[in-house]
Amino acid sequence: MGAKTARQLGSRADIAFGAAGIATVTAPTATEVNALTRIEDQIAGSSTLETPRTGSGARIEGLSEIETAEVAGLITNGAITGSAFQHFTAGDATANDIFIVFDDSAVPATTQHLVVCRGGFSGASGVAAADDVVDVYTVQVSARNPIGPPQGEAQMFSFELRVSNVETNVQVV
DSSP: OOSGGGOOOOSSOEEEEESSOOSOTTSOOHHHHHTSEEOTTTBOTTOOOBOOEEEEEEEOOOTTOSSOOEEEEEEEEOOEEEEEEOOOOTTOTTTTHHHHHTOOOOSSOOEEEEEEETTOOOSGGGOOOTTOEEEEEEEEEEEEEEEOOOTTSOOEEEEEEEEEEEEEEEEOO
């Protein structure tokens, strides 16, 4: 791709998550992104990963003004929510890796990163590479809830992430 202006859109997004750490969220390295756990294939079926942001307005008119005016004020990052599949293997405590990645039991909560490459990672075998354009969310897991298993369907769980920072359209170095 080369430049952030050449952001590619794909039919699926590549998503990485975890606590491996990204030192500079405005310039993550391919090594840092690739150290995170890939989760796009674990997102449940037609479920989406919701990353809401909302803005509010601040009123600036004075008492003597005829017109009223409002300017953009605070932007609020909503909780990121989604649902994913659980995987179990009898006798293997690490088989349910994706459920473990979204651990909500740490006190205080662990700061982690969610990296979304909306056009898909461009490196060999689908890994992150320099010049990929990504969104980097600095988050903490606030909830991880097993979803009641419907008969004949896969085990799933929902998760909720609290966002402390968002950097959109940043280039992987």
